Amino acid sequence: MSRHPSFKPPGGMTKSRNVLKRFERVELLRKRGQWKDGDRVVSLVKTKPED
Numbered sequence: 001m002s003r004h005p006s007f008k009p010p011g012g013m014t015k016s017r018n019v020l021k022r023f024e025r026v027e028l029l030r031k032r033g034q035w036k037d038g039d040r041v042v043s044l045v046k047t048k049p050e051d
Helices: 024-031
Strands: none
Touching: none
């Protein structure tokens, strides 16, 4: 079931997510130099999204 177009926020305003998916966290850690190849993808350090 789809929503009526009038329920969309005006001007396409959307909130930015404050939780990253695992692959996004790994990419961010690579940019920061905190990720090495071969590191485990479980129990990653906490990261905040880039603004």
